[in-house]
Amino acid sequence: xxxxxxxxxxxxxxxxxxxxxxxxxxxxxxxxxxxxxxxxxxxxxxxxxxxxxxxxxxxxxxxxxxxxxxxxxxxxxxxxxxxxxxxxxxxxxxxxxxxxxxxxxxxxxxxxxxxxxxxxxxxxxxxxxxxxxxxxxxxxxxxxxxxxxxxxxxxxxxxxxxxxxxxxxxxxxxxxxxxxxxxxxxxxxxxxxxxxxxxxxxxxxxxxxxxxxxxxxxxxxxxxxxxxxxxxxxxxxxxxxxxxxxxxxxxxxxxxxxxxxxxxxxxxxxxxxxxxxxxxxxxxxxxxxxxxxxxxxxxxxxxxxxxxxxxxxxxxxxxxxxxxxxxxxxxxxxxxxxxxxxxxxxxxxxxxxxxxxxxxxxxxxxxxxxxxxxxxxxxxxxxxxxxxxxxxxxxxxxxxxxxxxxxxxxxxxxxxxxxxxxxxxxxxxxxxxxxxxxxxxxxxxxxxxxxxx
Amino acid sequence: xxxxxxxxxxxxxxxxxxxxxxxxxxxxxxxxxxxxxxxxxxxxxxxxxxxxxxxxxxxxxxxxxxxxxxxxxxxxxxxxxxxxxxxxxxxxxxxxxxxxxxxxxxxxxxxxxxxxxxxxxxxxxxxxxxxxxxxxxxxxxxxxxxxxxxxxxxxxxxxxxxxxxxxxxxxxxxxxxxxxxxxxxxxxxxxxxxxxxxxxxxxxxxxxxxxxxxxxxxxxxxxxxxxxxxxxxxxxxxxxxxxxxxxxxxxxxxxxxxxxxxxxxxxxxxxxxxxxxxxxxxxxxxxxxxxxxxxxxxxxxxxxxxxxxxxxxxxxxxxxxxxxxxxxxxxxxxxxxxxxxxxxxxxxxxxxxxxxxxxxxxxxxxxxxxxxxxxxxxxxxxxxxxxxxxxxxxxxxxxxxxxxxxxxxxxxxxxxxxxxxxxxxxxxxxxxxxxxxxxxxxxxxxxxxxxxx
Numbered sequence: 001x002x003x004x005x006x007x008x009x010x011x012x013x014x015x016x017x018x019x020x021x022x023x024x025x026x027x028x029x030x031x032x033x034x035x036x037x038x039x040x041x042x043x044x045x046x047x048x049x050x051x052x053x054x055x056x057x058x059x060x061x062x063x064x065x066x067x068x069x070x071x072x073x074x075x076x077x078x079x080x081x082x083x084x085x086x087x088x089x090x091x092x093x094x095x096x097x098x099x100x101x102x103x104x105x106x107x108x109x110x111x112x113x114x115x116x117x118x119x120x121x122x123x124x125x126x127x128x129x130x131x132x133x134x135x136x137x138x139x140x141x142x143x144x145x146x147x148x149x150x151x152x153x154x155x156x157x158x159x160x161x162x163x164x165x166x167x168x169x170x171x172x173x174x175x176x177x178x179x180x181x182x183x184x185x186x187x188x189x190x191x192x193x194x195x196x197x198x199x200x201x202x203x204x205x206x207x208x209x210x211x212x213x214x215x216x217x218x219x220x221x222x223x224x225x226x227x228x229x230x231x232x233x234x235x236x237x238x239x240x241x242x243x244x245x246x247x248x249x250x251x252x253x254x255x256x257x258x259x260x261x262x263x264x265x266x267x268x269x270x271x272x273x274x275x276x277x278x279x280x281x282x283x284x285x286x287x288x289x290x291x292x293x294x295x296x297x298x299x300x301x302x303x304x305x306x307x308x309x310x311x312x313x314x315x316x317x318x319x320x321x322x323x324x325x326x327x328x329x330x331x332x333x334x335x336x337x338x339x340x341x342x343x344x345x346x347x348x349x350x351x352x353x354x355x356x357x358x359x360x361x362x363x364x365x366x367x368x369x370x371x372x373x374x375x376x377x378x379x380x381x382x383x384x385x386x387x388x389x390x391x392x393x394x395x396x397x398x399x400x401x402x403x404x405x406x407x408x409x410x411x412x413x414x415x416x417x418x419x420x421x422x423x424x425x426x427x428x429x430x431x432x433x434x435x436x437x438x439x440x441x442x443x444x445x446x447x448x449x450x451x452x453x
Numbered sequence: 454x455x456x457x458x459x460x461x462x463x464x465x466x467x468x469x470x471x472x473x474x475x476x477x478x479x480x481x482x483x484x485x486x487x488x489x490x491x492x493x494x495x496x497x498x499x500x501x502x503x504x505x506x507x508x509x510x511x512x513x514x515x516x517x518x519x520x521x522x523x524x525x526x527x528x529x530x531x532x533x534x535x536x537x538x539x540x541x542x543x544x545x546x547x548x549x550x551x552x553x554x555x556x557x558x559x560x561x562x563x564x565x566x567x568x569x570x571x572x573x574x575x576x577x578x579x580x581x582x583x584x585x586x587x588x589x590x591x592x593x594x595x596x597x598x599x600x601x602x603x604x605x606x607x608x609x610x611x612x613x614x615x616x617x618x619x620x621x622x623x624x625x626x627x628x629x630x631x632x633x634x635x636x637x638x639x640x641x642x643x644x645x646x647x648x649x650x651x652x653x654x655x656x657x658x659x660x661x662x663x664x665x666x667x668x669x670x671x672x673x674x675x676x677x678x679x680x681x682x683x684x685x686x687x688x689x690x691x692x693x694x695x696x697x698x699x700x701x702x703x704x705x706x707x708x709x710x711x712x713x714x715x716x717x718x719x720x721x722x723x724x725x726x727x728x729x730x731x732x733x734x735x736x737x738x739x740x741x742x743x744x745x746x747x748x749x750x751x752x753x754x755x756x757x758x759x760x761x762x763x764x765x766x767x768x769x770x771x772x773x774x775x776x777x778x779x780x781x782x783x784x785x786x787x788x789x790x791x792x793x794x795x796x797x798x799x800x801x802x803x804x805x806x807x808x809x810x811x812x813x814x815x816x817x818x819x820x821x822x823x824x825x826x827x828x829x830x831x832x833x834x835x836x837x838x839x840x841x842x843x844x845x846x847x848x849x850x851x852x853x854x855x856x857x858x859x860x861x862x863x864x865x866x867x868x869x870x871x872x873x874x875x876x877x878x879x880x881x882x883x884x885x886x887x888x889x890x891x892x893x894x895x896x897x898x899x900x901x902x903x904x905x906x
Contacts, residue, residue: 045471050465051468160845
């Protein structure tokens with residue numbers, strides 16, 4: 001701790017501190033989702049924050065590569081830079097010589113590396129979940145951070161569509177437990193290819209799909225706006241009409257059975273049959289999500305009654321592990337957008353009021369002479385498994401009440417000479433400061449053992 | 454996912470992947486310690502992994518600064534480097550221009566920053582715990598990583614020595630719950646200053662203390678070896694004798710009362726009196742820990758019956774927040790050395806055998822035709838809150854058994870056409886493959902609801 005410079009401290013941009021109350025709420029979200037993952041047989045793994053840049057680079061497109069945080073090599077990192085590389089002052093070239101590590105950008109590429117490297121020690125199908133921070137050098141803005149959490153569950157190495165059913169059940173159960181009302185939209189990427197075939201659209205498929213993906217964006221003016229763009233792209237009015245007829249088919253599942261290639265129809269139906277009576281799950285042929293990545297089922301989850309983008313999403317992808325020379329393995333996974341789920345729950349006031357990290361009881365010694373006695377009372381409660389605290393701070397009532405409020409402590413007991421003599425304690429509701437009765441220690445333990453359980 | 458290069462993947466040095474079974478064990482340690490922290494009124498906080506380098510630099514000495522991981526600025530980081538800084542090829546100077554962020558080195562400096570920045574929103578005394586990864590560009594070796602977890606609990610803004618008592622109780626309770634037999638050594642930094650005074654040692658105090666800190670190091674040959682060094686340092690034989698008499702005093706507490714400045718004696722006694730009958734807590738005047746950092750009580754915890762350095766340590770320090778211009782606040786805190794505690798528990802086989810992230814039951818469909826039925830049975834168990842899985846992988850028995858073993862799943866049920874017809878399920882002990890009886894779903898739910906609870 002030598003050479004202490006006094007500076008006014010600040011956070012690096014796009015990063016956050018979390019107050020105890022915020023951590024309690026975030027843990028409520030994490031713990032709820034984790035318990036559902038575990039019930040379905042998903043196991044938690046962990047991978048390092050730091051990965052070799054060769055593991056990360058080239059996996060997220062050119063834009064993604066720019067957003068990777070790169071870590072300077074240790075020691076004299078200029079030592080081995082060839083002179084010409086140095087003279088150019090070309091930062092892109094120099095980076096290859098002075099940084100070989102970076103911070104993970106998501107949990108998916110590390111998963112691929114993990115599966116290839118640990119294959120022998122993993123059960124297959126490998127059902128894992130992973131919750132942890134990722135880092136992106138994005139421009140920070142409301143709701144977008146440079147350091148944020150991802151929360152993923154994936155099944156690697158099973159093509160069974162029952163995985164899709166299970167993952168949908170996990171979405172339903174997790175959001176129900178969180179108290180968030182959601183609509184889960186699903187689609188199958190193969191279906192849109194079929195619909196383009198039926199509509200006789202053979203060219204510019206990617207451009208068409210990209211446009212269809214904008215159907216729910218206000219700024220594209222819905223179907224009318226997209227239709228104009230499609231025609232501008234060279235589609236005939238008749239093809240455009242057929243296309244929208246397919247997409248708008250009232251009875252989507254009947255349409256699939258009648259019109260679409262049987263293999264695709266079978267695939268969609270084998271999943272959708274489980275949700276025929278489930279109003280929260282919609283099959284939506286206009287859902288395009290993750291165009292160049294997903295190869296089968298895709299999900300997108302939105303919270304009802306709040307203006308916010310998707311709060312969860314996922315899909316099936318092929319060849320996850322191929323990028324690291326692993327054997328071809330199909331994967332399917334879902335993500336929970338933790339940061340947005342937090343915002344939705346705040347906005348709709350969905351966090352249980354009882355969420356707090358605080359203990360049940362605060363004991364306040366009225367003077368220093370009774371502190372040791374007070375401590376022993378608190379310790380008796382703790383020995384009985386009951387969370388309790390002794391207040392060892394400023395003696396001003398005002399400070400004590402701030403403490404109680406900041407920590408959401410429900411009950412308090414003040415200790416003075418009388419209490420030391422009698423060992424009878426006056427219990428107060430700490431928030432309202434109302435007297436709730438007098439108890440000896442045995443009675444207090446009995447009372448709060450019940451509350452705790 | 455464009456331009457996929459196939460590379461043989463590897464980890465960045467000094468980092469680790471964790472398998473599900475390892476995560477389960479680490480979570481057991483974390484959860485156990487967290488529950489004790491919470492019971493004592495400590496609240497969890499979180500700070501970002503990325504901090505400004507100006508926050509981190511100069512806090513850990515010159516050696517520490519070298520071990521900070523520095524993050525390259527985004528975009529063209531060479532743009533604003535003055536030409537002369539660039540031509541020098543002096544990496545230390547260049548670093549100031551191309552890296553303004555780094556990875557946190559510990560959880561203590563971020564705590565100081567956090568307290569100063571969030572002061573208005575925190576309860577005081579502020580009792581927080583924090584468990585999370587930190588990063589150091591140390592040379593990796595057995596048990597030493599570049600990315601590893603720290604686990605700290607601190608009280609900021611209270612000089613009461615009852616905090617010391619509470620933190621010692623936390624150590625006792627946490628290690629008891631973990632099943633690790635420990636010896637907790639305590640000392641007070643002020644005491645050694647008094648002992649030097651009593652021994653008439655007025656010069657070279659720091660050198661003397663540094664030597665005394667080596668008393669338990671084999672390579673320094675104990676008291677004999679240290680005595681020689683002290684004499685070499687210029688101490689008289691008589692001063693050295695007095696010094697060792699003080700340190701070796703059989704009845705340490707009596708010695709304190711008789712010989713030492715009353716203020717210090719009072720301080721030590723006010724803590725030690727709570728542990729007079731506690732054989733796991735020893736007051737040891739030779740414990741020097743954290744020489745230039747701690748200003749009062751210090752702790753060091755070792756596991757009994759295993760050759761390993763300290764597995765936990767802590768102390769009282771003054772002026773934590775001063776480095777960031779905060780008002781003077783005394784702090785006291787303890788750390789758990791998570792990585793070493795893990796190693797000790799592995800070596801002594803202390804992890805409960807029931808630790809696993811796996812579900813209770815695996816249902817194995819014998820053929821694809823019964824998968825949907827099997828899924829519904831599994832779902833019925835999950836709806837009753839019971840963790841269960843359907844096996845959707847390779848049909849080979851061998852693969853199924855590997856799955857069961859890897860995930861430590863205790864029970865299994867195979868489903869074929871007969872089970873679909875009868876809805877009666879033959880339950881097997883999955884590890885031993887013994888039949889345990891036949892059950893309908895209601896009976897299964899009843900059986901495992903009990904097990905779960």
